[in-house]
Amino acid sequence: MGHLLTRLTRRHKKFTAMAALFAMCGLLLLPIFLALPALAGGGAPAAGGPPPDVAAEQEAAKGEGEEEKVEMGRDVYYKIEGPAVGMPAPKTEDNETYYPRYNFESRVLLWVANQQHLYYGSFVLAVPIFCMCIEFAGMVSKDRAMAKKYDQLAYDFIKISLTAYSLTAILGGILIFTFLTLYPAFFGYLSSIFRPVMHIYALLFVAESGTLYIYYYGWDKMKEGLMKWIHLSMCVILNVIGTVLMFLANSWIGFMMSPAGVDEQGRYLGNIWHVVHTALWNPLNVHRILGNMAFGGGVVAAYAAYRFLSAKNDEERAHYDWMGYIAMSLGVAFLIPLPFAGYWLMREVYAYRQQMGITLMGGLLAWLFIIQATMIGILFLTTNYYLWQALGRMTGAERFQRYIKYLVFILVVGLLVFITPHTIVMTPAELKAMGGQQHPVLGNYGVMSAKNGGINAIIMTTILSFIWYQRGNKIPAVKWAKFGNIFMGCFFVIAQLNNVWLACYGYFIPANVRIGLSVPQVAGTLSCLFLMTPLNLAMLKGAKQLGPIRWGQIQPRSQYALIMLATAFTWMMGLMGYIRSSVRLFWHVNEVMRDNSPWAYTHTIGFAANVISFNVLFFWITIMFVFWLGALGMKKAPIPAAEPVPGTPAPQPATGH
Amino acid sequence: MTWLKLVEGYMPMQMISELAICILFFAAINFSLKKAGIGIPKFWAGVGVWIFILMYLKYRIYPPIPFSVRAIYGTVSACGIFMWVSGSQPEWEDFKRPILNVMDGKTGFHKAIRVVALVLIPLALGGYAYQSFLPSFEEPIELRTVHPAPPATTKVHGKTFVLQTAENPYRVNPEGEYDQKYTDAHIVSQDMGRLMKDFASNEDNPWDPNAEGYIKYVREGGEIFFQNCHFCHGDNLNGRGLWAYAFNPIPANFTDAGTIAQLQETFVFWRVSQGGIGLPPEGFPWASVMPPWKEHLTTDEIWKVVMFEYWHTGYYPRTWE
Numbered sequence: 001m002g003h004l005l006t007r008l009t010r011r012h013k014k015f016t017a018m019a020a021l022f023a024m025c026g027l028l029l030l031p032i033f034l035a036l037p038a039l040a041g042g043g044a045p046a047a048g049g050p051p052p053d054v055a056a057e058q059e060a061a062k063g064e065g066e067e068e069k070v071e072m073g074r075d076v077y078y079k080i081e082g083p084a085v086g087m088p089a090p091k092t093e094d095n096e097t098y099y100p101r102y103n104f105e106s107r108v109l110l111w112v113a114n115q116q117h118l119y120y121g122s123f124v125l126a127v128p129i130f131c132m133c134i135e136f137a138g139m140v141s142k143d144r145a146m147a148k149k150y151d152q153l154a155y156d157f158i159k160i161s162l163t164a165y166s167l168t169a170i171l172g173g174i175l176i177f178t179f180l181t182l183y184p185a186f187f188g189y190l191s192s193i194f195r196p197v198m199h200i201y202a203l204l205f206v207a208e209s210g211t212l213y214i215y216y217y218g219w220d221k222m223k224e225g226l227m228k229w230i231h232l233s234m235c236v237i238l239n240v241i242g243t244v245l246m247f248l249a250n251s252w253i254g255f256m257m258s259p260a261g262v263d264e265q266g267r268y269l270g271n272i273w274h275v276v277h278t279a280l281w282n283p284l285n286v287h288r289i290l291g292n293m294a295f296g297g298g299v300v301a302a303y304a305a306y307r308f309l310s311a312k313n314d315e316e317r318a319h320y321d322w323m324g325y326i327a328m329s330l331g332v333a334f335l336i337p338l339p340f341a342g343y344w345l346m347r348e349v350y351a352y353r354q355q356m357g358i359t360l361m362g363g364l365l366a367w368l369f370i371i372q373a374t375m376i377g378i379l380f381l382t383t384n385y386y387l388w389q390a391l392g393r394m395t396g397a398e399r400f401q402r403y404i405k406y407l408v409f410i411l412v413v414g415l416l417v418f419i420t421p422h423t424i425v426m427t428p429a430e431l432k433a434m435g436g437q438q439h440p441v442l443g444n445y446g447v448m449s450a451k452n453g454g455i456n457a458i459i460m461t462t463i464l465s466f467i468w469y470q471r472g473n474k475i476p477a478v479k480w481a482k483f484g485n486i487f488m489g490c491f492f493v494i495a496q497l498n499n500v501w502l503a504c505y506g507y508f509i510p511a512n513v514r515i516g517l518s519v520p521q522v523a524g525t526l527s528c529l530f531l532m533t534p535l536n537l538a539m540l541k542g543a544k545q546l547g548p549i550r551w552g553q554i555q556p557r558s559q560y561a562l563i564m565l566a567t568a569f570t571w572m573m574g575l576m577g578y579i580r581s582s583v584r585l586f587w588h589v590n591e592v593m594r595d596n597s598p599w600a601y602t603h604t605i606g607f608a609a610n611v612i613s614f615n616v617l618f619f620w621i622t623i624m625f626v627f628w629l630g631a632l633g634m635k636k637a638p639i640p641a642a643e644p645v646p647g648t649p650a651p652q653p654a655t656g657h
Numbered sequence: 658m659t660w661l662k663l664v665e666g667y668m669p670m671q672m673i674s675e676l677a678i679c680i681l682f683f684a685a686i687n688f689s690l691k692k693a694g695i696g697i698p699k700f701w702a703g704v705g706v707w708i709f710i711l712m713y714l715k716y717r718i719y720p721p722i723p724f725s726v727r728a729i730y731g732t733v734s735a736c737g738i739f740m741w742v743s744g745s746q747p748e749w750e751d752f753k754r755p756i757l758n759v760m761d762g763k764t765g766f767h768k769a770i771r772v773v774a775l776v777l778i779p780l781a782l783g784g785y786a787y788q789s790f791l792p793s794f795e796e797p798i799e800l801r802t803v804h805p806a807p808p809a810t811t812k813v814h815g816k817t818f819v820l821q822t823a824e825n826p827y828r829v830n831p832e833g834e835y836d837q838k839y840t841d842a843h844i845v846s847q848d849m850g851r852l853m854k855d856f857a858s859n860e861d862n863p864w865d866p867n868a869e870g871y872i873k874y875v876r877e878g879g880e881i882f883f884q885n886c887h888f889c890h891g892d893n894l895n896g897r898g899l900w901a902y903a904f905n906p907i908p909a910n911f912t913d914a915g916t917i918a919q920l921q922e923t924f925v926f927w928r929v930s931q932g933g934i935g936l937p938p939e940g941f942p943w944a945s946v947m948p949p950w951k952e953h954l955t956t957d958e959i960w961k962v963v964m965f966e967y968w969h970t971g972y973y974p975r976t977w978e
Binding site for chain 2: 353354355356358359362363364366367377381384385388389391392398401404405408409411412413415416417419420421422423424425426427428429430431432433434435436437438439440441442443444445446447449450500504507509510555557591602605
């Protein structure tokens with residue numbers, strides 16, 4: 001009887017806990033559901049702090065006759081009529097009213113505040129997604145020791161994220177204050193358009209904070225059975241909220257680049273969905289989510305590398321070697337589709353405004369794109385280098401290492417093509433010697449067709465490196481291993497040949513068809529990823545083990561590679577943010593609200609690079625502080641290795657990939 | 658090294674193929690030497706391959722590659738070679754050995770090299786510093802924007818054209834409607850060495866006096882081109898006209914895949930009509946002497962000549978849908 005009662009009480013406790021959790025989730029999400037009708041209904045007429053001249057106009061209009069019919073306006077993007085319920089965009093002037101300032105360039109202050117907020121925002125959005133994946137991996141793992149390690153890893157990740165989360169909020173506050181104090185007219189206009197969206201954003205932020213805290217502090221309470229699944233579900237909710245938050249913030253920059261839902265004067269036309277769903281919103285969403293994930297993976301990998309290099313014993317080294325590998329793999333998994341999302345974004349930019357596309361890719365900002373291509377190349381080359389170094393901790397991997405030079409050749413050629421500038425820097429004497437602005441050989445590498453081929457070759461080689469890594473200490477033992485190897489080899493060769501052939505063929509067809517060619521190129525690359533990687537895993541089922549993975553025995557230069565990977569991610573994010581923002585040239589809101597501040601010019605490449613470098617340095621200094629805090633709060637050392645079973649190799653932090 | 662020709666139309670792939678063959682050749686030599694027990698030390702193999710790549714870029718490719726691009730290629734190659742020599746620990750040890758031997762002064766020979774290096778390296782750096790401080794009379798480097806972003810609209814003969822949406826009124830099908838697909842299908846094809854292929858049918862021949870519609874307008878555009886443009890842009894549209902070398906830079910080469918092939922037809926219409934003086938601020942240093950052709954040609958003539966340029970080069974104007 002007593003036993004039954006205990007069981008009932010336990011069940012009752014579980015039920016109460018679950019009910020409380022669901023109630024809490026419901027309460028957290030309630031504001032969003034309450035706010036949704038505002039979105040669906042198109043929000044209220046825009047309002048906000050009008051600058052003096054606009055306010056006066058509005059007053060005058062009121063006085064003239066309140067019973068007048070609402071004026072109609074034509075949407076600058078959707079080309080449909082709507083009631084002009086908002087105010088026109090303020091026509092600013094270069095004075096203290098519109099642009100209050102310190103004795104310093106306001107734009108740079110805003111740039112730094114914005115960039116720092118974005119770095120941390122990206123990080124805290126990405127890390128919970130990793131946690132979700134890792135926690136899930138731990139939950140489905142049959143090996144209890146492994147499950148525990150995965151769980152500990154996910155916990156370590158979220159702990160770092162928690163401190164970063166507070167910093168994100170603080171930086172968000174700094175950003176808003178910077179906007180309000182230095183660009184009041186512009187921010188007033190933007191918030192008048194996005195009023196309901198901004199409120200939902202704030203409510204979502206509250207919901208996210210609550211979910212995150214429950215997720216983190218409930219870790220130990222919800223570690224078994226059904227409660228663990230509820231815990232994981234909380235992480236799913238957390239990620240959904242985080243993603244929606246980012247999409248909403250993206251709608252503001254999408255509006256600034258490619259406004260919609262307003263007329264030529266910038267008057268809001270009553271449909272909030274049109275304002276949110278601009279021409280570039282979806283491409284930006286996809287690009288940013290992938291970018292955040294790759295960035296988050298890079299930062300966590302750098303953390304692991306830092307801990308590896310400062311480790312005091314082999315056990316720590318083994319743990320952080322493994323952590324670095326997992327974080328790097330997650331980051332790279334999202335890095336691979338990133339260039340394709342970038343192509344889509346650029347395609348939509350060109351489709352939106354040819355002028356904008358040319359400014360980016362062929363005109364004023366073209367050289368920054370060459371720097372970006374170089375950074376992308378660094379990311380992929382570093383990833384390959386890390387994987388080759390990782391082969392060194394496996395017995396039997398030597399058989400692959402001798403072929404590294406051929407992979408290096410493909411990577412280097414792919415990168416050279418990818419970073420060849422279309423607009424070459426040269427002295428007039430060189431220009432004369434070359435006989436024209438375009439070089440007859442290298443000029444062909446400077447255009448998109450060749451560059452598509454270059455980057456796809458690099459990505460395919462990276463996939464091959466990864467497959468080699470998976471095979472490092474194993475020899476397939478399935479009956480069809482020989483056939484599988486031949487098939488896999490042929491698949492890679494044909495995919496590369498197809499890629500090169502399409503890159504050449506692109507010169508002989510119209511541009512719109514050429515853009516379409518990137519689809520079969522990408523299909524070839526993604527086929528290598530999604531068909532060959534599972535095939536490889538299938539071949540490795542029951543494979544002959546040549547030896548264990550000697551976690552912690554990787555060369556230190558691999559860890560420097562991880563740090564470089566993360567730094568390159570950070571620098572590239574700063575660069576791309578600058579490019580995306582400066583493509584508006586002298587517009588606050590493209591073709592709707594002009595920037596009349598004294599800083600409405602494009603910075604020189606050198607100055608921009610310096611500010612980006614400052615941002616990168618500042619971020620890394622502060623994130624080191626976050627890492628330090630994470631280490632400070634760490635009560636226990638990494639999970640000790642499992643007891644060795646006689647006759648088996650020494651225990652390892654992870655045996656799988 | 659101009660005796661070994663770079664074949665027009667194949668040059669980019671030729672360069673990559675040549676490099677690949679050379680690298681394979683080196684690998685084969687090294688393999689054979691290793692088998693014979695006299696393999697090349699990794700350090701010298703790495704340095705040798707890098708010097709070869711630098712030499713190849715400087716002396717094999719013509720016209721000469723500007724220094725900025727060679728510097729990029731050289732740096733990337735050096736990174737690649739570092740990745741190769743440090744890809745595995747034994748190879749890295751092998752690569753480092755001669756450097757460490759010299760630094761440690763293992764033998765008398767190594768000591769001598771160390772002394773020479775300690776003297777030569779500061780001297781070389783000093784010499785470089787001295788050289789860089791010497792006054793230079795070379796014209797400064799220009800970061801010229803070849804394709805400055807066009808304005809949203811352009812005004813020609815009192816009419817405003819929206820560059821995003823404007824269409825060439827002569828790019829029409831037999832029914833007289835604007836038809837990009839039809840005109841793309843009737844463009845001239847280019848063979849090896851950018852020589853025109855035979856026309857598929859007489860319907861595609863602009864020299865046919867009975868030609869009608871699109872092909873007739875192409876001929877008219879050609880007449881305008883040869884009356885006004887070919888002196889600079891050349892009779893093969895490759896920027897090598899009679900007067901071309903009087904200018905620096907020489908006129909645009911339309912047969913290059915990086916010029917009109919990358920642009921919307923309206924961009925070319927804007928550049929032709931406004932000329933060099935119509936370049937926007939980002940077109941600095943405005944190194945173009947092309948006259949604003951709107952002062953000399955009618956709007957229709959400009960559209961026709963633009964269409965002829967695309968037809969003759971075999972390129973299609975850029976479109977997005």
